[in-house]
Amino acid sequence: MRVLGVEGTAWCASAAVHDTATDETFIESDAYEPESGGIHPREAAEHMGDAIPRVIETALDHADGEIDAVAFSQGPGLGPCLRVAGTAARALAGTLDVPLVGVNHMVAHLEIGRHEADFDSPVCLNASGANAHLLGFHDGRYRVLGETMDTGVGNAIDKFTRHLGWSHPGGPKVEEAAKDGEYVDLPYVVKGMDFSFSGLMSAAKDAVDEGAAVEDVCFSLQEHIFAMLTEVSERALSLTGSDELVLGGGVGQNDRLREMLAEMCEQRGAEFYAPEPRFLRDNAGMIAVLGAEMAAAGDTIEIEDSAIDPDFRPDEVPVTWRENESVAVGHGATADDPSGLTDPRRGAEAVVDVQDGVVVKRRIPKAYRHPDLDANLRRDRTVLEARLLSEARKAGVPTPLVHDVDVPEATLRLQHVGDTDLADALTTERARTLGEHLARLHGRELVHGDPTTKNVRVGDRLFLIDFGLGYHSGHPEDHAMDLHVFEGSVEGTAAEPAPLCRAFEDGYAAVGDEAVLERLAEIRGRGRYQ
Numbered sequence: 367m368r369v370l371g372v373e374g375t376a377w378c379a380s381a382a383v384h385d386t387a388t389d390e391t392f393i394e395s396d397a398y399e400p401e402s403g404g405i406h407p408r409e410a411a412e413h414m415g416d417a418i419p420r421v422i423e424t425a426l427d428h429a430d431g432e433i434d435a436v437a438f439s440q441g442p443g444l445g446p447c448l449r450v451a452g453t454a455a456r457a458l459a460g461t462l463d464v465p466l467v468g469v470n471h472m473v474a475h476l477e478i479g480r481h482e483a484d485f486d487s488p489v490c491l492n493a494s495g496a497n498a499h500l501l502g503f504h505d506g507r508y509r510v511l512g513e514t515m516d517t518g519v520g521n522a523i524d525k526f527t528r529h530l531g532w533s534h535p536g537g538p539k540v541e542e543a544a545k546d547g548e549y550v551d552l553p554y555v556v557k558g559m560d561f562s563f564s565g566l567m568s569a570a571k572d573a574v575d576e577g578a579a580v581e582d583v584c585f586s587l588q589e590h591i592f593a594m595l596t597e598v599s600e601r602a603l604s605l606t607g608s609d610e611l612v613l614g615g616g617v618g619q620n621d622r623l624r625e626m627l628a629e630m631c632e633q634r635g636a637e638f639y640a641p642e643p644r645f646l647r648d649n650a651g652m653i654a655v656l657g658a659e660m661a662a663a664g665d666t667i668e669i670e671d672s673a674i675d676p677d678f679r680p681d682e683v684p685v686t687w688r689e690n691e692s693v694a695v696g697h698g699a700t701a702d703d704p705s706g707l708t709d710p711r712r713g714a715e716a717v718v719d720v721q722d723g724v725v726v727k728r729r730i731p732k733a734y735r736h737p738d739l740d741a742n743l744r745r746d747r748t749v750l751e752a753r754l755l756s757e758a759r760k761a762g763v764p765t766p767l768v769h770d771v772d773v774p775e776a777t778l779r780l781q782h783v784g785d786t787d788l789a790d791a792l793t794t795e796r797a798r799t800l801g802e803h804l805a806r807l808h809g810r811e812l813v814h815g816d817p818t819t820k821n822v823r824v825g826d827r828l829f830l831i832d833f834g835l836g837y838h839s840g841h842p843e844d845h846a847m848d849l850h851v852f853e854g855s856v857e858g859t860a861a862e863p864a865p866l867c868r869a870f871e872d873g874y875a876a877v878g879d880e881a882v883l884e885r886l887a888e889i890r891g892r893g894r895y896q
């Protein structure tokens with residue numbers, strides 16, 4: 367089968383032909399380069415109007431007109447651009463009298479890596495311009511395991527370079543400038559498997575305004591942003607029990623990001639795959655490849671159902687082209703190690719050893735992180751964890767006793783609690799109790815920071831463990847993020863998350879502040895495609 371793909375979500379007008387018989391993909395692209403500032407939607411759409419017919423013609427010539435289906439990016443992206451590319455794709459399918467396939471651009475960014483690597487069910491990191499998220503496949507859909515709480519990763523970098531007066535796109539220029547840079551401290555913001563760039567980007571702009579060397583800020587920006595993405599990817603591997611990671615998206619062309627992800631995977635014995643650059647940045651090749659798989663599965667659409675969707679989320683796509691295998695059902699547990707606690711490879715950030723009822727938890731150095739950043743994170747998290755564990759207990763939330771803190775070694779000796787992870791034993795009753803516990807923490811202005819089902823132990827009571835990402839805050843947004851992180855871990859792993867989340871929120875409402883639940887609803891509904 368030969369499928370012609372059309373891509374035009376934002377800056378790249380592209381057409382491609384994928385031939386399933388040879389697995390070869392021909393791509394023709396024409397990029398829009400803004401004269402100043404970032405991407406202007408109207409100018410970008412004008413570029414599409416100009417360039418899309420041209421790239422389609424070149425692709426058609428390459429295929430000698432022999433096409434069995436037309437696939438196009440239906441969303442997400444900029445409305446005016448999507449409309450131009452969508453209209454061209456519909457017209458072409460009509461002229462050729464072949465079926466039309468509507469492809470989700472984000473899913474295409476990740477399926478191309480899975481297709482090329484021949485992985486079964488990897489965790490997928492998408493690092494693109496307008497997005498940044500982690501996906502895992504479960505029960506016929508991609509689930510968002512974690513994502514940016516503000517801007518996409520490429521756009522965050524591009525905004526910083528606009529501040530410097532550099533032309534679009536900024537990512538490659540930051541990579542170049544970083545080669546001569548040295549480390550300076552910047553904010554590092556990871557919340558469970560979610561993360562945020564806004565504080566980091568303002569600090570980077572301030573640093574430059576206050577006279578820091580641009581190359582130092584570029585270097586450190588990369589060290590922080592990519593370490594954050596690598597850390598959440600590792601946490602997703604740990605939570606899902608997967609040992610395969612694929613990368614997608616334009617920022618994936620960055621050598622330092624790829625190096626960090628490869629190093630992290632090597633350190634934990636996982637496999638890593640990044641497609642070649644022509645498949646990472648926006649391109650119609652990935653649309654044609656996924657379009658071919660969808661067409662083979664009979665997943666075509668009628669013209670009247672082919673409207674574009676600028677906010678099309680990857681978890682809205684019914685995945686028709688894959689067997690119903692799942693990655694995100696498990697967690698770190700194995701048959702030999704039902705708690706998932708004693709296998710040091712599995713933990714996302716610490717090696718945990720259980721000896722005579724005592725848990726020895728050591729934050730191991732992460733080779734992928736800059737040594738200064740690594741030392742800071744390990745020290746700060748060790749100190750904070752010990753402090754927050756005892757403050758939580760005073761708030762009436764069961765936590766392990768801290769026997770000893772060794773800051774230079776980033777090691778804690780803790781009481782062993784519970785028999786199993788909540789991930790293994792999640793009931794509505796327990797979800798409710800956890801809701802109550804989090805409300806008590808928040809009442810004392812304590813934030814857990816990573817309350818996934820793996821960080822709750824079940825024994826005669828429910829114990830909260832792993833406060834390494836915790837901090838002090840009385841702000842409803844931070845409290846709501848805790849709830850969001852827990853519900854994300856349930857949605858990523860449970861077959862029927864809805865009743866569990868409801869019970870969890872009921873428990874929270876019984877003890878805590880309603881305003882936090884309202885904020886949670888707002889966070890859920892927040893459009894993050896900026």
Ligand SMILES: C[C@@H](O)[C@H](NC(=O)OP(=O)(O)OC[C@H]1O[C@@H](n2cnc3c(N)ncnc32)[C@H](O)[C@@H]1O)C(=O)O
Pocket residue numbers: 375376377442443444471472475493494495496497518519520521523524535536537538541615616617618619620621646647648
């Ligand atoms: C919705 C869709 O239009 C959007 N696509 C998109 O943003 O284009 P993409 O090609 O995936 O990514 C472009 C981004 O990738 C960044 N980029 C390109 N090369 C880079 C490099 N070497 N280092 C860092 N960033 C880089 C650019 O600065 C730009 O922000 C998306 O996937 O979010």
Ligand SMILES: [Fe+2]
Pocket residue numbers: 471475494495615616647648
């Ligand atoms: Fe993209």
